[in-house]
Amino acid sequence: MHVLAINGSPRKKWNTATLLTKALDGAAGRGATTELVHLYDLAYKGCTSCFACKMIDGPSNGRCAMQDELRPVLERIETTVDALILGSPIYFGQMTGEMRSFLERLLFPPLIYSQPPRSIFPRTIRTAVVYTMNVDEERCAQMGYPAMFDATEAALSRAFGFETETLCSFDTYQFPDYGKVIMEYMDPAKKAARRAEVFPEDCRRAFTLGERLAAKD
Numbered sequence: 001m002h003v004l005a006i007n008g009s010p011r012k013k014w015n016t017a018t019l020l021t022k023a024l025d026g027a028a029g030r031g032a033t034t035e036l037v038h039l040y041d042l043a044y045k046g047c048t049s050c051f052a053c054k055m056i057d058g059p060s061n062g063r064c065a066m067q068d069e070l071r072p073v074l075e076r077i078e079t080t081v082d083a084l085i086l087g088s089p090i091y092f093g094q095m096t097g098e099m100r101s102f103l104e105r106l107l108f109p110p111l112i113y114s115q116p117p118r119s120i121f122p123r124t125i126r127t128a129v130v131y132t133m134n135v136d137e138e139r140c141a142q143m144g145y146p147a148m149f150d151a152t153e154a155a156l157s158r159a160f161g162f163e164t165e166t167l168c169s170f171d172t173y174q175f176p177d178y179g180k181v182i183m184e185y186m187d188p189a190k191k192a193a194r195r196a197e198v199f200p201e202d203c204r205r206a207f208t209l210g211e212r213l214a215a216k217d
């Protein structure tokens with residue numbers, strides 16, 4: 001069992017990366033080999049709409065034809081990854097642009113325009129998505145973020161054949177020193193308390209998510 005986590009945050013040691021690392025720790029505890037890829041280390045673009053992946057009997061049928069630093073990652077997912085954990089902060093109500101571009105490259109090639117549309121990805125893969133965000137759970141619902149979570153779950157489930165799990169970490173601590181920025185909108189003391197009291201529980205939930213993914217056949 002090989003579990004790959006994809007960090008869609010530019011920060012390698014903050015909220016999203018921390019939760020992904022915990023999830024991988026959980027998977028490793030169940031005997032999985034693990035790997036963490038930081039998307040911001042890679043030079044790549046989103047889908048360029050070349051449609052090479054859709055050409056019947058073409059050399060790239062079902063696969064992304066673009067040649068850039070995402071290619072080896074996509075190849076590993078196709079050949080050796082058994083579980084995939086995506087992580088992204090919320091930026092302006094969405095996953096980051098880098099995660100979005102990655103998903104275009106991952107999800108569009110195996111999707112064929114059959115009726116109904118279906119995936120020709122050659123294997124089944126367990127998937128999960130971890131989101132981190134400044135807003136609390138109530139505001140997240142008010143802002144309509146869950147519609148994006150549901151759409152992403154549906155796309156991943158269709159592509160890889162298993163139900164996708166979503167884990168959200170709300171009201172995250174955003175930077176080391178709240179004293180250095182204008183801070184009327186948030187209460188730094190409440191942020192610090194939440195970081196101390198709730199984020200460790202989010203980390204535990206991420207750990208058990210990794211355990212669950214690795215335990216499944």
Ligand SMILES: Cc1cc2nc3c(=O)[nH]c(=O)nc-3n(C[C@H](O)[C@H](O)[C@H](O)COP(=O)(O)O)c2cc1C
Pocket residue numbers: 009010011014015016017088089090091092093094132133134135172173174
């Ligand atoms: C450019 C930018 C846009 C953001 N937009 C939102 C947003 O729309 N909603 C939200 O809840 N948090 C927003 N945030 C906060 C981040 O989602 C949050 O701090 C997240 O935990 C950061 O993840 P990281 O620590 O892994 O980098 C934004 C942060 C940045 C830098």
